[in-house]
Amino acid sequence: MSQRAVPAPSEDEVRNLLRAVIDPELGHNIVDLGMVDSVTLADGVITIGVKLTIRGCPLRAQIQKDIRSRLEVHPWVTKVTIDWGEMTPEERSNVMSKARWNARENAADTAVPMNARVLAIASGKGGVGKSSVTVNLAAALAASGKTVGVLDADIWGFSVPRMLGMPDRLEAQKIEGSEKPLIIPNERKVGSGLLKVVSTGMLVESEGTALMWRGLMLAKAVEQFLNDVHWGELDYLVIDMPPGTGDVQMGLARMLPRTDLLIVTTPAVSAQKVAIRAADMARRSFLRVSGVIENMSSFTCDHGESYPLFGVGGGQALAEEIGVELLGQVPIEPTVAAGGDAGEPVVLSGTGIAASVFADIAARIIADTPEFEDMAGCSARDESIASVGVTVRRSQSPQA
Numbered sequence: 001m002s003q004r005a006v007p008a009p010s011e012d013e014v015r016n017l018l019r020a021v022i023d024p025e026l027g028h029n030i031v032d033l034g035m036v037d038s039v040t041l042a043d044g045v046i047t048i049g050v051k052l053t054i055r056g057c058p059l060r061a062q063i064q065k066d067i068r069s070r071l072e073v074h075p076w077v078t079k080v081t082i083d084w085g086e087m088t089p090e091e092r093s094n095v096m097s098k099a100r101w102n103a104r105e106n107a108a109d110t111a112v113p114m115n116a117r118v119l120a121i122a123s124g125k126g127g128v129g130k131s132s133v134t135v136n137l138a139a140a141l142a143a144s145g146k147t148v149g150v151l152d153a154d155i156w157g158f159s160v161p162r163m164l165g166m167p168d169r170l171e172a173q174k175i176e177g178s179e180k181p182l183i184i185p186n187e188r189k190v191g192s193g194l195l196k197v198v199s200t201g202m203l204v205e206s207e208g209t210a211l212m213w214r215g216l217m218l219a220k221a222v223e224q225f226l227n228d229v230h231w232g233e234l235d236y237l238v239i240d241m242p243p244g245t246g247d248v249q250m251g252l253a254r255m256l257p258r259t260d261l262l263i264v265t266t267p268a269v270s271a272q273k274v275a276i277r278a279a280d281m282a283r284r285s286f287l288r289v290s291g292v293i294e295n296m297s298s299f300t301c302d303h304g305e306s307y308p309l310f311g312v313g314g315g316q317a318l319a320e321e322i323g324v325e326l327l328g329q330v331p332i333e334p335t336v337a338a339g340g341d342a343g344e345p346v347v348l349s350g351t352g353i354a355a356s357v358f359a360d361i362a363a364r365i366i367a368d369t370p371e372f373e374d375m376a377g378c379s380a381r382d383e384s385i386a387s388v389g390v391t392v393r394r395s396q397s398p399q400a
């Protein structure tokens with residue numbers, strides 16, 4: 001589709017996209033904090049007026065990067081420019097009281113915490129290894145000391161409970177401060193980190209959960225997993241997407257617009273076709289694609305000979321087409337499938353290349369995720385922030 005054929009987004013649509021940009025210090029999105037002063041659209045160029053609490057705010061580079069990457073996914077957009085402004089003392093105090101209010105509202109812990117990085121593992125077609133990537137990535141992040149939520153959004157075709165060896169039924173509990181019982185994720189310790197997992201495969205017609213899940217609809221199920229689960233603190237939420245696109249992804253885009261998509265592909269599929277499907281998928285939902293993972297890249301036999309069973313170059317071609325990085329190439333290894341069947345992700349037990357590639361991808365993701373509390377804040381905000389009490393991402397997990 002040519003640029004011209006795509007209609008310009010409305011100002012409201014642009015503001016909606018910008019709701020995915022979180023001010024890391026204030027823990028809320030820049031639109032609802034009142035930092036987006038103006039939106040101007042002309043000839044493929046979007047100009048955003050952003051008011052900072054202080055002109056020289058050191059978080060400016062991060063905010064700029066986030067604004068760009070959120071808006072550039074729109075096919076109409078050729079350029080994003082930002083006009084920086086500064087708040088008046090009155091506006092600054094308004095923003096602080098909003099942040100304070102938000103901190104209070106979020107205190108109930110009924111949803112995905114604002115500072116958790118959300119990664120949805122998606123693909124243009126089924127059977128390429130989304131679930132295998134999900135569980136290995138989650139396990140590798142946890143092995144690095146992170147607290148990692150795993151949401152199995154493949155509602156009818158769930159495989160996460162088996163792949164993580166976590167078949168136990170989910171329980172719902174009344175949590176202090178919540179009006180209704182919340183689902184308690186099943187937990188598994190990994191090194192100094194923790195996995196917190198929910199899946200429809202962990203549900204049963206038990207007293208606690210039956211009512212909650214009766215007449216469940218697809219999009220509704222994911223919504224419940226996002227809203228009615230007592231996630232508690234999370235560094236990451238990794239979401240195993242169902243094959244194809246559609247409802248679940250649109251639901252995610254609406255409820256968690258800051259979701260980053262990681263696209264899994266095999267070199268098998270004609271790179272061009274997958275690229276178009278994946279790029280389309282991102283465009284339709286306005287989610288950001290933050291990387292490509294090639295799975296089933298090649299098979300190396302016992303004699304050391306490598307066979308690219310499904311061809312070569314699909315991952316790289318897709319990454320180039322979308323303009324993101326190829327985060328890793330996972331070879332075909334029987335231990336990946338065996339680990340999935342045994343409930344022990346290969347990244348935790350394996351010594352092969354697949355295990356080390358999964359670990360490398362996790363390390364790249366961690367390196368690419370800002371530790372909010374390590375960011376230099378705007379000094380003039382510090383006092384007010386301390387009283388706001390905004391939760392920041394922890395650099396260490398609290399588990400024993």
Ligand SMILES: Nc1ncnc2c1ncn2[C@@H]1O[C@H](COP(=O)(O)OP(=O)(O)OP(=O)(O)O)[C@@H](O)[C@H]1O
Binds near residue numbers: 125
């Ligand atoms: N790198 C690999 N080496 C060997 N086997 C693999 C590898 N990746 C995935 N598999 C196996 O391929 C099959 C499909 O993988 P998986 O279930 O992860 O794909 P999926 O994209 O989640 O599928 P679906 O679209 O059905 O949800 C599984 O049996 C899995 O164990």
Ligand SMILES: [Mg+2]
Binds near residue numbers: 131132154
């Ligand atoms: Mg799957």
